[in-house]
Amino acid sequence: MSSSKSQKIKPQTLRGFRDFLPDQMMAREHLIDIARSVYRSYGFAPIDTPALEYAEVLLGKGGEESDKQVFRFTDQGDRDVAMRFDLTVPLARFAAQYVQELGVPFRRYHIAPVWRGERPARGRFREFMQCDFDTIGTTSNSADIETLFVINDLLEKIGIERFTIRVNNRRVLNGLLEKHDLLPHTVSILRALDKLDKIGREAVIAEMVERTGIDPQRAGRVLDMAELKGTPEEVLAVLDGMLAGSQTGELGLANLRELFSAVNSCGIPKERISLDVAIARGLDYYTGTIYETLLGDLPEIGSVCSGGRYDNLAELFTSQQLPGVGASLGLDRMLAAMEELGMTQKATTPAPVLVTMFDASHINEYLAMGRALRKSGIGAEVYPEAKGIGKQMKYADKKGFRLALIAGADEFSQGVWQIRNLKEGNQLAVPASEIIPQIQSLLK
RNA sequence: GUGGCUAUAGCUCAGUUGGUUAGAGCGCCAGAUUGUGGUUCUGGAAGUCGCCGGUUCAAAUCCGGUUAGCCACCCCA
CATH class of the missing domain: 3.40.50.800 (Anticodon-binding domain)
Structure with a gap:
């Protein structure tokens, strides 16, 4: 190798991939330490899985759109392989493989990088860290409630003073869609509904009409419910009337009622937890409680911790029923927010x-x-x-x-x-x- | 994946209708200060102007391509 200037390799990182300098890494590790200790305090145990899996294990789980984002290639042994794009699908494979020896309920946390070949944007990268925790193997609403508690403790320990955990239940939404005969359009309607905060009522109605061909009046009725405001108790009371007769809807309401009752009696500050019928979460696989967390001082950055309940995590891998509930801290987004709020320290030495x-x-x-x-x-x-x-x-x-x-x-x-x-x-x-x-x- | 904007020193950016040797602030290194940091002063290093090609007597400047970043859409953490 010559040392002449023209032959030097240009030091550069791949599109959407990042280096972290000590000050950034100190902040990252600090957050991860907090997440780890909160998860552990609830009995979640750490696991890890390989970055690379057989493509068939990962693909076809999140729809065509997410398949396109998967880094996929043929390895030296001519295997069709792919890099994990989230921690949930690997958990499904993992659970199907080891549920016999693990037993249920099983609580795990998994803090690891994932990769998506999508176009990078502000706060969006091709390699990023997820901090998931899930309880699988139980349908008990108690696990849903503790998931909420974990999110609360996490934000509290990170030092966020003002935040709102918005809670909803897919069953409530399904009950509503059922009552308006809109079940076939569930995905399109919920996806549009999820944008309510961002684009407003009229635009959401327009999108629903455009995507599903339903008439604006029916779309409007969905919005009427989604826009309910008030204390959880007040909203629940109105929903009770609106969903009467829908078994699914009533089940969802019962779970929410239990959740808010627990919030009140377990010392979670009431004002932090809101019932928001408009949140739907994009992911199709949620079937029960759903959560998202907004920062009081920086709501526009989006949810920093989201999740929900799903009916059958591992159905593609095993005939054993594995329901579960969990959520994920968006580490990079959280860090971006903390930086913007001046919450990061400037020391670059870990030693005092x-x-x-x-x-x-x-x-x-x-x-x-x-x-x-x-x-x-x-x-x-x-x-x-x-x-x-x-x-x-x-x-x-x-x-x-x-x-x-x-x-x-x-x-x-x-x-x-x-x-x-x-x-x-x-x-x-x-x-x-x-x-x-x-x-x-x-x-x- | 679609559309738009951008790329000049480690960072943030100037750089005129294309014209000779490309600048500033901050940072970095050294000295003032061979037993004491933050302030100040002085000096220094550092850029083939993202990369490749084209137009031109002449390109940081104009054109094409490419790579990377940003914004919107899509989707999502």
């Missing part, structure tokens, strides 16, 4: 303490101090070169270290270290034996 290297002849003391700090659970970086102390302080400042430890000939002869507080701009000399407790209290 920098041990400066003042005098290279004492290298062992500096290295030993680093080890001592880490042994006490304090992250510490030892500056690798005995450069000017000003330079090292500059580095500490830029990287966002909270404390810097400094010791030269004077300190070593007195048996002390200087602890410099970068934020406050002050420092104190501390005997070597008291360094650790002193730092621990400073970092509190």
Whole structure:
């Protein structure tokens, strides 16, 4: 290989694929840590599945449109393979394969990248992270309610102060469509309905009429119900009358009523959970409760955590019935929102303490101090070169270290270290034996 | 996948009707400051103007293609 300029390979990433620098990665890992701990606190266990699957396992599950987005190719062994485009289809395959040994109900979380060959746009990439959690093998509404609780705890732990989890139930929508003889048009109608917030009542009616050929009056009646406003109790009362006689609709209402009752008695702030008959979620496979989560300070960014209940996850892989309910945190969207809300920190070091290297002849003391700090659970970086102390302080400042430890000939002869507080701009000399407790209290 | 906009230093962007050696701010590196960061001052490095081709005496500038990004639609996290 020549080192001439013209032969250098251009460093570049593929369309829709991204690199993450330390500050971005710190924020990502922080969010993932929170998701992990909340999921675990409800008993969800981690799993992972391969990025690559047989194409037949993945394809044909989300309609033609999503098949077109799948990265698919023939591998070196002439197999027809595809990269996973979500975590739900792999879960279906996984569940069908292992349900015998796992038993039900089974709760898993899966935090992993997925790939879609669609056109990238703002907040949309060809490789992105999903943070799914699902409870499968039970039809109990209790699992639906706990799914809501998980979403609530997740947002709370992330530090979002104002958010709304909008809840609806597909059965309620189906009951309504049933009463208006619109069941054959379910997919088109719900897809149009889902855009209500974005495009408004008239445009939704127009789209329904255009896509299904129904007359505007009937479309309007769907909207009348979808636009119901008020407390969950008020909306439920109106729906009760509207859906009377529809078994499906009444079942959906009963589940919603139970859910809101649990919200009230389990200490979830009432104002965070709304009953919104207009949300439908695009995915065809939802059959019961559906959720989406909007940020109070940035609703226009869209749902940051959505999900719902499905009747039979694994029917394509096994004859065993596997109903389930779950949701997914949109990590990239959440991060974009946090960035816009100024919630991300700027530090690019994961360690709070920098041990400066003042005098290279004492290298062992500096290295030993680093080890001592880490042994006490304090992250510490030892500056690798005995450069000017000003330079090292500059580095500490830029990287966002909270404390810097400094010791030269004077300190070593007195048996002390200087602890410099970068934020406050002050420092104190501390005997070597008291360094650790002193730092621990400073970092509190 | 369809339509539109854009691409100049690490980042944000100037760059006149095509004209000689392409600029600024921020950042980066060094020095002022060989025992102390954030402020300030001084200096420095860094661009074959996304890439390929065409028109022209001459292209960052005009044209075509290509790659990437942004916006809308579609769909979705």
